[in-house]
Amino acid sequence: MTDEYPIVRITDVSKSYHRGSYVVPVLSDITFDIARGEFLAIMGPSGSGKSTLLNLIAGIDRVDAGSITVGGQDITAMNETELALWRADNVGFIFQFYNLIPVLTAYENVELPLHLTGLSRAARREHVQTALAMVNLTERMDHYPSQLSGGEQQRVAIARAIVVDPAILVADEPTGDLDRASAHDVLDLMERLNTELGKTIIMVTHDPHAAERAHSMKHLEKGVFNSV
Amino acid sequence: MILPKMIMKNAFRRRVRTILTITAMGIAILAFGLLRTVLTAWYSAVDASSASRLVTRSSVSIIFPLPLAYHEKIGHVSGVSRVSYGSWFGGIYISEKNFFANFAVEPASYLDLYPEFVVPPGQKADFLRDRRGFIAGKKLADRFGWRLGDIVTLKGTIYPGDWDFVLRGIYTGLNRTVDETQFFFHWDYLNEGVRKAYPAMADEVGFFMIGVKDPNLSAEVAREIDAMFANSRAETLTESERAFIMGFISMSEAIVMVIRIVSLLVIVIILAVVANTMAMTTRERIGEYAVLKTLGYRGSHIGVIIMGEALLITLSGCLLGIAVTFPMVRFFTTELGQYFPVFFVEPLTIWLDFGVAILVGAAAAVIPTRQAVRIRIADGLRRIG
Ligand SMILES: Nc1ncnc2c1ncn2[C@@H]1O[C@H](COP(=O)(O)OP(=O)(O)OP(=O)(O)O)[C@@H](O)[C@H]1O
Ligand SMILES: [Mg+2]
Numbered sequence: 001m002t003d004e005y006p007i008v009r010i011t012d013v014s015k016s017y018h019r020g021s022y023v024v025p026v027l028s029d030i031t032f033d034i035a036r037g038e039f040l041a042i043m044g045p046s047g048s049g050k051s052t053l054l055n056l057i058a059g060i061d062r063v064d065a066g067s068i069t070v071g072g073q074d075i076t077a078m079n080e081t082e083l084a085l086w087r088a089d090n091v092g093f094i095f096q097f098y099n100l101i102p103v104l105t106a107y108e109n110v111e112l113p114l115h116l117t118g119l120s121r122a123a124r125r126e127h128v129q130t131a132l133a134m135v136n137l138t139e140r141m142d143h144y145p146s147q148l149s150g151g152e153q154q155r156v157a158i159a160r161a162i163v164v165d166p167a168i169l170v171a172d173e174p175t176g177d178l179d180r181a182s183a184h185d186v187l188d189l190m191e192r193l194n195t196e197l198g199k200t201i202i203m204v205t206h207d208p209h210a211a212e213r214a215h216s217m218k219h220l221e222k223g224v225f226n227s228v
Numbered sequence: 229m230i231l232p233k234m235i236m237k238n239a240f241r242r243r244v245r246t247i248l249t250i251t252a253m254g255i256a257i258l259a260f261g262l263l264r265t266v267l268t269a270w271y272s273a274v275d276a277s278s279a280s281r282l283v284t285r286s287s288v289s290i291i292f293p294l295p296l297a298y299h300e301k302i303g304h305v306s307g308v309s310r311v312s313y314g315s316w317f318g319g320i321y322i323s324e325k326n327f328f329a330n331f332a333v334e335p336a337s338y339l340d341l342y343p344e345f346v347v348p349p350g351q352k353a354d355f356l357r358d359r360r361g362f363i364a365g366k367k368l369a370d371r372f373g374w375r376l377g378d379i380v381t382l383k384g385t386i387y388p389g390d391w392d393f394v395l396r397g398i399y400t401g402l403n404r405t406v407d408e409t410q411f412f413f414h415w416d417y418l419n420e421g422v423r424k425a426y427p428a429m430a431d432e433v434g435f436f437m438i439g440v441k442d443p444n445l446s447a448e449v450a451r452e453i454d455a456m457f458a459n460s461r462a463e464t465l466t467e468s469e470r471a472f473i474m475g476f477i478s479m480s481e482a483i484v485m486v487i488r489i490v491s492l493l494v495i496v497i498i499l500a501v502v503a504n505t506m507a508m509t510t511r512e513r514i515g516e517y518a519v520l521k522t523l524g525y526r527g528s529h530i531g532v533i534i535m536g537e538a539l540l541i542t543l544s545g546c547l548l549g550i551a552v553t554f555p556m557v558r559f560f561t562t563e564l565g566q567y568f569p570v571f572f573v574e575p576l577t578i579w580l581d582f583g584v585a586i587l588v589g590a591a592a593a594v595i596p597t598r599q600a601v602r603i604r605i606a607d608g609l610r611r612i613g
Pocket of ligand 1 (some may be wrong): 017018019022026044045046047048049050051053054607
């Protein structure tokens with residue numbers, strides 16, 4: 001496997017939801033690759049299936065047909081437990097609403113994924129501090145999410161996403177709930193993660209400013225790609 | 229570890245709700261503990277009864293007497309080690325509300341047969357020597373402030389007239405299941421009085437207490453005694469002391485049943501309360517659980533968090549309830565001692581309290597846990613925002 005080999009390979013993926021008796025097709029026969037180190041933006045109207053696609057790539061939802069390989073591993077063949085273990089090691093998540101655990105401090109939130117590894121307390125501390133320094137929130141580590149601004153919460157979430165050093169980061173409208181300035185900080189940060197640390201980033205967004213930061217863009221409409 | 233910390237913090241996120249639930253659990257445990265203690269008190273007489281003792285009474289009814297002459301015959305049955313006899317006196321001390329059990333017994337054989345009534349040797353000798361003497365349980369003597377040598381007068385109900393007795397001894401129980409509220413005096417003294425006033429009723433006793441050499445042969449001894457008096461003027465019924473006492477208690481079996489049902493209802497109600505609390509917390513946190521799953525936490529982790537919170541609540545309530553049970557029982561002992569001569573919290577009750585708490589906590593967490601474990605991550609995440 002060389003570096004040229006795509007980190008994500010999506011082959012003939014279809015997905016539909018069942019609402020009562022009838023079926024809502026969401027994605028139909030999607031096929032595409034994402035190269036290692038890519039910063040991809042996925043855009044498209046509401047309901048076009050962007051989140052669904054992102055969830056499939058990140059292994060938190062299952063395909064109906066087709067296959068998805070990430071880093072050479074076929075995640076569509078894994079069972080729930082295997083998938084959970086795989087996610088913990090390989091994917092960092094950034095959500096629109098930050099999704100921090102409100103009863104835990106910034107430090108504890110960032111530490112969450114590390115409890116699933118065999119790391120010692122000291123090693124965990126080192127990782128958490130590195131991640132918090134990266135997002136420039138070292139002084140706020142003992143604050144609870146409710147004591148942080150939206151932008152700061154999103155940066156904590158980013159620290160949590162990168163703390164296990166995953167190969168890919170998925171972000172679902174990471175700036176959707178932020179004001180212009182905070183969005184700008186968050187996008188700067190993501191750009192740095194991509195260029196300095198070489199993370200592959202897949203970002204769903206409605207925001208043209210966000211999409212501009214990406215290296216490439218795909219447009220999803222009614223479950224199929226419109227090349228741009 | 230992070231899970232215990234999350235359990236603690238989650239539990240006290242809605243402080244008022246959690247405190248109310250814990251309080252409800254505490255009250256339920258208190259109610260459960262008190263009801264069980266009443267049952268224990270009810271059955272303590274049975275527990276205190278000995279397997280090596282038999283009681284012979286009239287086969288017609290406990291209120292029909294037997295001839296004293298049976299005494300010697302019973303003594304000759306093989307397997308019998310000691311025979312005593314007595315009658316329920318039913319005397320009243322000053323007023324009916326001062327109720328306590330009082331019996332006329334053949335004193336020497338009675339105290340031999342009932343080693344659980346412990347009388348200091350000097351007092352025992354005094355009691356045996358004085359035909360008007362009586363012994364009282366420590367709780368009874370304390371209740372009325374009787375001292376050795378005091379004259380106590382009981383008004384007879386079955387045997388009319390005022391009867392004077394002299395306190396010669398105070399017994400204590402060998403263990404705490406022994407009833408310390410009883411009153412025993414010389415059967416001969418009763419019989420003398422009866423002979424004067426109602427000669428036809430003389431030389432009759434209410435029951436015989438029989439010690440057997442080998443408890444395993446009790447049933448055979450009992451059969452032999454009853455066979456001996458079959459077809460006589462006064463047929464007998466001989467049974468183990470336990471069965472004899474159970475006969476009294478079973479009169480109140482319906483009440484015991486009600487108490488058991490109420491105990492069960494208390495558990496069902498508290499289960500509903502805790503289950504409701506857990507359902508609410510889980511509904512509120514389903515998005516967080518989805519986030520944890522996204523990060524790689526598995527169903528078992530989520531289960532531990534929910535189950536742990538439920539158990540934290542029920543066990544806190546349990547400790548609270550137990551802490552209140554003891555002073556409450558002490559209060560009942562002082563206020564209601566005459567109705568429940570033996571009233572204390574059994575260790576088993578405390579274990580059952582914990583058992584109930586664990587059961588309720590686990591049961592209340594089952595459905596929320598299943599929900600949280602089963603929900604698809606993508607659906608859980610949709611509930612945020
Ligand atoms: N669990 C579900 N059950 C039923 N329908 C669903 C479910 N999840 C998504 N859908 C439907 O699938 C379609 C695509 O949803 P998806 O969330 O992927 O869209 P999206 O492109 O991310 O939209 P938005 O920009 O509004 O976030 C929508 O019509 C949505 O209603
Ligand atoms: Mg979406």
